[in-house]
Amino acid sequence: MGENDRNDKDKGSGEKKYVYLFEEGQAGMRLLLGGKGANLAEMTNIGLPVPTGLTLTTETCKAYFLAGKTFPGGMEEQLWAKLALVEKKIGKTFGDPKDPLLVSVRSGAPVSMPGLMDTILNLGLNDETVEGLIAATGNPRFALDSYRRFIQLFGDVVMGVEHHYFETALSAQKKAQGVREDKDLSADSLRAVSQAYKQLIHQQAGEEFPRTPKRQLLRAIEAVFASWYNPRADVYRQINKISEDLGTAVNVQCMVFGNMGDDSGTGVAFTRDPSTGKKALYGEYLMNAQGEDVVAGIRTPQPISKLAAEAPEVYGQFKEICGILEKHYRDMQDIEFTIQNQRLYMLQTRNGKRAAAAAVQVAVDMVGEGLITKKEAIGRVAPADLEQLLHRRVDPAAKFDALAVGLPASPGAASGKIVFNADDAHDRGGEGEKVILVRPETTPDDIHGIVKAEGILTSRGGMTSHAAVVARGMGKCCVCGCDALQIDTANKTVTVNNLVLRENDLISLDGSTGRVILGEIPLVDPEMSEAFRTFLQWADELRTMGVYTNADTPADAVKARELGAEGIGLCRTEHMFMEQERLPVMRQMILADSLERREAALDQLLPFQENDFYGILKAMDGLSVTIRLLDPPLHEFLPDSEQLALAIQRRKLIAELGRPEAAKTAETKETEALTLPELEALLIKVRALREANPMLGTRGCRLGVRYPEIYRMQAKAIFQATVRLVKEGFNPKPEVEIPLVIDSQELSIMKRLVTEEAERAAAAGGVKFHYTTGAMLELPRACLKAGELAAEADFMTFGTNDLTQTTLGFSRDDAEGKFMVDYLEQKILRENPFAVLDEEGVGALMEIAVSRARAVKPGLTFGICGEHGGDPDSIHFCHRAGLTFVSCSPFRVPIARLAAAQAALGGRDE
């Protein structure tokens, strides 16, 4: 701040300072100069070879929009004054027809923002200055090609003339000259292309291509600002929760040329492998090429290691600079460089985006290297990113032939139907269909489709191509540069070795090996790397909240325990009744018209339940298992009334119309098995149990109050399983949870029932065992009455899914996909409250509950077991609210461990 303040006004003038020379900035001024600008300044100041230049601040951008898209007063004067200093330093002058200064213009926001304006290169060329460039370089073809490229880029990006017009004009020229490749065009032809381009711009844009370099520069700066609000940037900001208020800076830098011949080139490199984190330079370069050629993926570049042979001196210098930058920034760097006639120039450095595996490996390694502390390491990884480490991958035992192998651009595996454009991927993926987006290459325009696809497959582009970078960032499986594929997006076919695949054909991708496979492939659960284990151990050392899991089966329990779960925070019992052999008995129980019949059905269910609990308690031997008694409304176990009514009507009509032989076509399996009187009896019961708002109906412990025999059977099953395990030498820890409580009297009645069954089982088995009884707080009244409830409860957990539904009055089934969209779009809600805990409503009730309950029972155990228990932001809230543990699905356990550690550290490095 102090630093910024001092520089905030231009010396003496009292005017706001809009323009900084690189040497006036530093890395800490990221908010003002943007990430790129701040790092260019930093590199300049630590003496690295950076082409000189200047940065227009993000404040300029904000002032520009505030003034209704007008440059703020004094900005232009500052720009020309600073540019003059640059000219002086480099010894060339902007617009000099003898030896013109050329610049690149690039956007640079405070946070990395794909979607902003592309780089404009070679700005400063016009019909006069291009002759100066020819003279100065002695290379007319280079100069004229640079001019041609500049006009095309400027016309497209700044003046809005679509790309394809230029392609057509270029093709026409190639045809006219009888050549196939751009590089075979003569200097004269290129000169003709430039003129054709300018005419094209005049026609399409309705104005002349700007002649003077200063005009070009101002227009380019405006275009960068305008790109801040383009739709791609909007989408990216939304997905990544980036504030609109940041604005972008603009970097104007002297050109260096990677396309000045075979001793020139350009490349990008990471200081470590961004997929695995391995400590080795990792990147790509192209000789005789200009910047964007590598990133755009249009030509497939060479791996950086080959540069050692091709240009050993430059490679050595580059490697040394990489080391300096890593030490300086104490993080892995993502670097752009250009070689101009064997001289190395650094064009950009930034902390490198990385796959989660790499993030973990780099963090652990850097602790080992003494670069950062364990706490810093924990702060370096976004918890949500860990999800990709927990993705399932291709079963190594599975046998299949790959159709083709591309670059392993983003790990994981995916299967889905082929779609050929981002819109289809977005629409069909959005509806829950599994689709693989197949494109020759991707562009920022495709982001909305990439988000919704299971995986991405491209035929062009390298490991740093757009598709690869974006997919890694999202933890989405991606195979890139698979050039064995011929992709025809117009006709929607992919051809590989004479096999033609079409839209909707099923394929699989293995993003860890680059394999493309026909059909679906078997997947297995992920294994944790050594670094990942170490990393999570550090997280465990730092965190203060427990991490439990939500698991209903022994298999889930085992998995969760492997992933570090310290107990089960929520074991739902309803799924147990849905199983094929149990559902009919469950139905008998529900449809019973006397207590005796209901108890007879429950007796049949008891052994199933006992074995369920036996398995889970055994899997979690020694750890708490919170078992929630039956929760959903009973009619969830019954068939749909409309289907029954339709079947009844169908049969009656068939009989009535004298066609009894007509088949029971179109009946469901469910109804086919029943006679007409059975159907009619069933319909009456189903209708009697049907509820207007089942979410607020006869469910949770209301079932236990109304039909105590059901809860009694469950308690019996729990404690009989417990007794068996104790006798077998295990240490089961059942914690019985009463769902949907609203009052201490209710909890007390339910607790008495549980206690009776526990004592009965203990007496019958002749053993003692540990057990507790607790309450699930899922309704506002439970939170408000937590003080009284605490007197009856050994522990409490928040069921924040239901608590969100009632606090906001949002039925999840009805909100998502309906009015929720409006609420997010109109910014009434910042987040979907079912994904990220609503702190102001739901959170406020939780805080009331914790404080009232602990006033009665200090230190009472509190957990959260809604889906929020696996969401990093919500976990931070839970930490602040003083919860004892969070509970989440098994695969989110590592995420929760990390998020809890970061919460204990007071936040994560962003």
Add this chain to the structure above:
Amino acid sequence: MGENDRNDKDKGSGEKKYVYLFEEGQAGMRLLLGGKGANLAEMTNIGLPVPTGLTLTTETCKAYFLAGKTFPGGMEEQLWAKLALVEKKIGKTFGDPKDPLLVSVRSGAPVSMPGLMDTILNLGLNDETVEGLIAATGNPRFALDSYRRFIQLFGDVVMGVEHHYFETALSAQKKAQGVREDKDLSADSLRAVSQAYKQLIHQQAGEEFPRTPKRQLLRAIEAVFASWYNPRADVYRQINKISEDLGTAVNVQCMVFGNMGDDSGTGVAFTRDPSTGKKALYGEYLMNAQGEDVVAGIRTPQPISKLAAEAPEVYGQFKEICGILEKHYRDMQDIEFTIQNQRLYMLQTRNGKRAAAAAVQVAVDMVGEGLITKKEAIGRVAPADLEQLLHRRVDPAAKFDALAVGLPASPGAASGKIVFNADDAHDRGGEGEKVILVRPETTPDDIHGIVKAEGILTSRGGMTSHAAVVARGMGKCCVCGCDALQIDTANKTVTVNNLVLRENDLISLDGSTGRVILGEIPLVDPEMSEAFRTFLQWADELRTMGVYTNADTPADAVKARELGAEGIGLCRTEHMFMEQERLPVMRQMILADSLERREAALDQLLPFQENDFYGILKAMDGLSVTIRLLDPPLHEFLPDSEQLALAIQRRKLIAELGRPEAAKTAETKETEALTLPELEALLIKVRALREANPMLGTRGCRLGVRYPEIYRMQAKAIFQATVRLVKEGFNPKPEVEIPLVIDSQELSIMKRLVTEEAERAAAAGGVKFHYTTGAMLELPRACLKAGELAAEADFMTFGTNDLTQTTLGFSRDDAEGKFMVDYLEQKILRENPFAVLDEEGVGALMEIAVSRARAVKPGLTFGICGEHGGDPDSIHFCHRAGLTFVSCSPFRVPIARLAAAQAALGGRDE
């Protein structure tokens, strides 16, 4: 208290004092001595002629149950010691075979409690003492009849031998003697009946009828205690919210005999008319009869006025005593008396139960008479009782012939189907059917049926019979003693003038005139009496909270204004769209697949809405009209999906099976009008709009957020109506309310829309007008965020129906009639939270909201417009919570005015 404490121990003994002589007590000792005992003591002490006696305290009852149904130590000794003092005073001895002391034994709880043990008379008689009584009175028939009655009553009430056994034995004796009436039985026959009764008891009860008077007395006392927990008493306590912990006292009083000949008699009387409150003795008596004969309604008694002629001296004395008692107690009294050989004895006095009209009239008159203050008058009437004054009554203009005329025992009017027993009345009435309970007479066993019936009709019993008293207490219409009816409960017929009515026949009652009418009769709204108006004016002077009404039509608005409403707190707009000519347009609006079509339909709805608002705002000229914008989910306006699916299947099957000529039988009117493709298209839309939990779905201002054009149309209609009225010289005060808000951003968007329409209408009309925009708080989050909401709101009201649903997670549709029953029975909830506001849950949120909102906007207007706004207990809470107004249905406005006044006075006299 001090008084009680001093008397709490028996003198010197240090032992708890269980038995009080009448002269040791006083009226203030009601909790200890019961109402009856305290009043007998009071009357004794002010020198009225009360047969002497003693009272066993309520503490004795509690100690008895606490000790496992054993008399507490020392009680018996105290009893016999005090009884000795009574014997001394009256000069007779208990069990004296020459001239025995006889006593009555009666229950007496601190609050009046029908359902407790009946009085036992003549206790002290046995085979020996009855001869003493013959000797002492010289009236063998009287003595033997008294003995026979005593055995019967004791056998029934104390020893549990059913009534009908005694009736059978008596009939057998009458048959044997060839007589028809009891009174024609000779002394010897009566002696034989006594012996037969005793044998009967031995057979049925398995034990001998107790011979010694002391044993009889102890058994009778135990029977009184036991009756505290009998089912009738339980029901009464539940209905009237009386604590189980009070216990009952037992009064043992020397017998006086109303059946000692034609110069003896017994009666009951009110000091004023308990139906109308008119200041005149009101009661009945029977000569030569014993106490219970009058109350039980077995013989139809004479009006008290006739006593003036029959026994002028006694009547004069009685009238004087009535005056003394009214002045002494400062309230209308309900008095029991007996005349024994021309001597008047007072057996009981208590504040008289009265119909609401009487309560109001008496309260107003007593202020006029200087007996009580206005504040006391306000405290004398239970607000809920006013409902009966607001009952509709028979249209005076209607022409019909009465089938018969009985006693106008409880005012109001009712129509319903005939049922012949209390169980049927309870079951069918409980299911919402309108039934009239028709009985020869009613007993406390019938209470559960009386509660659920629309009205009560009896052929026997007077204005103070059980049916009459109970019905008046409940504000239920009742016609008594209609002896033109022959009621055969076994065959379920009522015969009147050769017309035989059967179960389920429809009849009507006019409780104000006693008319019984065949079929249904037209009713009209009630008119307020002068006293009622005065009374409510006093209430208005005392209360600090406003009383508004919930009204959706001009007619309701007019009615509510007449009843004292000071504004409309809730005008719902959804019913307006349900009207026949509007619903199709509403559907077009909902089914529209483009904004244009939706707006076209809304344009059609606009004039309807404008006229709706015009009418209501005009009716409430000068007063606030809070108009809630559209609230319910849109699918409420659409047909049922199952009906559509059935119709589609039916038509298709008929076509498929080659019987296209078959009729569209069983289709609904709804579907018949549509073609198959229309049905199919409609079904798709209906399914798309269907919600899993509509209560928590796309409703309230979510409609306004998603389809702003709907709210815009409503706002437009409101303000166009306002402009019209202003131009016509009225003073409309629309207050636009946004329902179901959760966030200030949402409210702000809605408010902007309303403001725009208001400004547009004002500009177009060229007039200025008052309007406000407020929020309805119906969700927990709204209460928690009330601080932020307050910044955007001009007023707020609590929608406590929905707030109760979400706070407790109770769908009203699903809870009532399902699990709510269990919750009330198992005492998890004290009250139905939809009837009486749940203070601990919903109330806690309301208090949070008021305090957070007023911290931002001191004095912000807060109202309540759920049904709780008309419930007296809830109104007390609203007063304490600092609400500005309550709003309730028009007919509850007077109730709310009174309850609000009582709340301001800090409570009501109970």
